[in-house]
Amino acid sequence: MANFAAFDSLAAACIEKGDTAKYIRVHFEFTIDENGVLYDGKYLYTGSTRYAGGSGDKKIKYLEEQKTYLDNAVKKMIPRIPAWYPALQSNVRVKCAVKDYFQFWLVTGFSFIKNAVNFDFPIKEALLSIEPLCDEIVVAVGDCTDGTRELVQSIHPTKIKIIDTVWNPNLNRDGVVLADETNKALKAIGSDSDWLIYIQGDEVMHEAGHAAVLKAMQQYKDDKRVDGLLFKYLHFYGSYDYVATSSRWYRNEIRVIKNDKSIYSYKDAQGFRKGNDFKLNVKPVDAYICHYGWVREPSKMQAKIINGGNFWGGDNFTEPDKTEMFSGSFDYSEIDLLEKFTGQHPVVIQPKIAAKNWQFDYGLSYSKLSLKERFKLIVEKITVFHKPFVVPNSNIVQPIHAGKALAKSDLGFMGDDEGENISALNPLFCELTVLYAIWKNKLYKEHTYWGLCHYRRYFTLPLWFWQFKKKENAYKLTPTQENIDQIFSKKFQSKIESILTPNTIIVSKKWPLTTNKGVTINMKENYAIEHEANGWQILQEVVNDLYPAFSNSFKEAELLTGLSIGNMMITHHTIWNEYLDWLFAILYEVKNRYTIPADSYQSRALGFMSERLLNIFLHHNKNRFQIIEMDIVTFVQKKEPYVKNAPPKN
Structure with a gap:
């Protein structure tokens, strides 16, 4: 039925006539040759019935005037149908004629x-x-x-x-x-x-x-x-x-x-x-x-x-x-x-x-929004979840289920599999499948600014953890509802609102890059240690080919010894659009040239590359945008080890 080009007009005609049958059946015939190939399609008639099964239906006479149009639609449909098993007679393939129908509903x-x-x-x-x-x-x-x-x-x-x-x-x-x-x-x-x-x-x-x-x-x-x-x-x-x-x-x-x-x-x-x-x-x-x-x-x-x-x-x-x-x-x-x-x-x-008989005028420049409402209208933070975790009780946070198309369980909120999406590629792209869905489907809606956080990693004000009754580490906290909810204080919202302009980008403070022995290394060296070195070479070639203006910026940025992690960013939606257009063009070409590792961790190479690409984008545009670095806090279950100087593995 998906190949029947006349479906919409036929359905519209049935609806317009108020047909009371549940099922509408389009009857047609065709021929199958000795190799199972379909040809010579012909429209027969359209009928209606109240029953899903059975052979009986009533011919719809008002569609006879469209018979030529429907016959052409069937002729176009038949070649699009996959080949059938050829008919056999005495174990020899033979040509045969077939009559069939498909049905749809009201x-x-x-x-x-x-x-x-x-x-x-x-x-x-x-x-x-x-x-x-x-x-x-x-x-x-x-x-x-x-x-x-x-x-x-x-x-x-x-x-x-x-x-x-x-x-x-x-x-x-x-x-x-x-x-x-x-x-x-x-x-x-x-x-x-x-x-x-x-x-x-x-x-x-x-x-x-x-x-x-x-x-x-x-x-x-x-x-x-x-x-x-x-x-x-x-x-x-x-x-x-x-x-x-x-x-x-x-x-x-x-x-x-x-x-x-x-x-x-x-x-x-x-x-x-x-x-x-x-x-x-x-x-x-x-x-x-x-x-x-x-x-x-x-x-x-x-x-x-x-x-x-x-x-x-x-x-x-x-x-x-x-x-x-x-x-x-x-x-x-x-x-x-x-x-x-x-x-x-x-x-x-x-x-x-x-017929309206009253007058109502409103001053569009007038607003009674509270600080909280003004902030929510301006900024929405998208939080990426791929497994059950504590969800912030904040109306400025929209949780999104990453990789929902492949998930075995539903987390109970919106997924990255709606509209135009690459949700099924989450094992390769990580949190980028959420960014893609937001970008392509404009999920930020009326929000001027939006940002991305992770289910256990959020932007935070400096030294905010001292406000907690229990002493916690500055960079990690136990993921309780109380701990997570305290991040989104009025002070935090006021701070974000005060620094955002159409030219501002908020990212995480650069994480120092070191070896396990504490030796400082640069971004290129870090990637070679943590991942496959040849992937970095292919990434550089793609950037040079697609965006030659970024060539020098790539060479300069790969020598940086700090990394803003996790694709976490808050900025104006137009900057997001520019960045994501650039980012996905590069990553799709890398995907074409690079053999993705089979290892379940290293197969996330495109996600790992994207973190570095964000830093290259920021370095290239450092004179165009005001780049502000903010602290981040990571919520870690106590059973997980914590390495002081190791950047988080996303």
Whole structure:
């Protein structure tokens, strides 16, 4: 099916016609010659059926007008199919004719809603935004008398299936009732659906992402490692002209899941879990959900806030409490940071936007961000993990699982195997597989600056370890949660923010290079001692060939007697882009010329070379950038030996 070029248009036609069958089958025939080579492909017809197996299906007549186009698609598909075993007759190879089909699926959407009319939820727009992708949409409509049920049913009388529910007042704590209602809709979906699309009553999926969603569904349908798809978010606030951009607004969330009965809505229905509270394995998709939960006429917004308080506070909020807390119209000015929206809203909500009858203006130069929030917006530190370890409790740290594509266990957070990636090459590239994923997929998002640390190695302020109650070594600490969390103090964040400029690079203080006997050596000598010497020669040749301007810098830098280690760096994203473009061009060419050692440690040669290349890059650009060296701290389990002057082996 992957070789059938007409798949997208055929699927779109079936969806547009509202075909109610789960499976769509494309029937075709071809010939196999005596050598097993396929040729002479011909399209027969397209049928629909509710059953995965069996031979019966119903011919789809509206596709007959595309018969010529589909026939050409089949003719192109057949030569791309790998050769088959040739047919045998009396043990002699013979030519034969074959009739076959492939089948694909359609999708079920689901949602929940209550009092949409009274509180101006854009439920109509929400359901219409996923309707083109869905064969059926299940909506749990809560007990209300404001016309919400009639509104939902009118959106698509045949495609929408309503289940009437009563919201459980015993779950009016922390939004749990919202997850309960989501799960009611989820449980009402039959077992014959493959993919499920979730949309909340104040969300709208942008139609620009529909093709990407369909493509991802096709790609991951039979991949048992994938539980769902992760969407990007735009959070509108105050009006349709502004989006909220501070870190307290979630950037991504799962909105497409497999029809796995172990998956359920989690906490306040923002996301999903499976089994015993396990996170889902998801793949990012280039599609946006527009969240309009904070866009209403101010009095309507105030009513929604008062009503919503019931689901988070329950009996803690009395009527006098609500009157005191939420009197009058909602004040949209109490917001930390917004940006002007310059894109296009989804088509389905544009009529609602045109009918907007209130005004909200925001001074873009004004910000109520705290120091902590300002720092997080400016800087994000990516921390590389390849095995279980203590994870910092800090909202400026994003843990990423390195080499996740090859991992036997899931560490429970984002991996380097999403989007464009080289995760499977982690044994060769080490932490660079994380750098590659960040660089190629722009995972730093809105952050002006970002940096890389290791799961047990972090930047730190000088002498910060004296603050600890227990006396610890300056360069190594026991990896307790308390020890790791104390690194990310307000003082540390203030220091980083104060020194970063678009021209600044923060790296680790150079580690002195010595032999085991304490004799000072240079970078070239160090590499020859620790690794294969001929690798250094090949590296130099590649740099000379690809970047002749770096030739002298290479010769000078290899004589340095100190090394900034671990590819640890914090800098402006444009400098990162320049460095990584240069770095990977060199390493890929080295990979082509150099025979990677079979030894499990020395096979990480490209990772070891990259540490030296960082120092060569810094040396070459020492007059362009302000290079600041910072202390680092290493967290070491007590059973591990510690050598005072040996640089860490990464």
